[in-house]
Amino acid sequence: MNEYCPNCNFKFEKEPGYFFGAMYVNYGLSVAQGIATYLIAHFFFEQTFDLRMIPIIMAVMLALSPFNIRLSRLLWIYMFKNYSN
Secondary structure (H helix, E strand, O other): OOOOOOOOOOEOOOOOOOEEEEHHHHHHHHHHHHHHHHHHHHHHHOOOOOHHHHHHHHHHHHHHHHHHHHHHHHHHHHHHOOOOO
């Protein structure tokens, strides 16, 4: 990550432990993506819950994990950004 935003000069690097809350956002994103993957995948299987869907859901979640980490940190920063400056 950049240390400062190139547009507004907002400091991205916060105090130690600042981004621990982003783990909860990341978990929420991962759960939402897992549910969305299940809802899409269940159309391709005859049973409501087929065990063959689990590797598909896991593969999607693993493939999107680098994106989720960056997005969760970004969302966490913008939840606490002071817009009055």
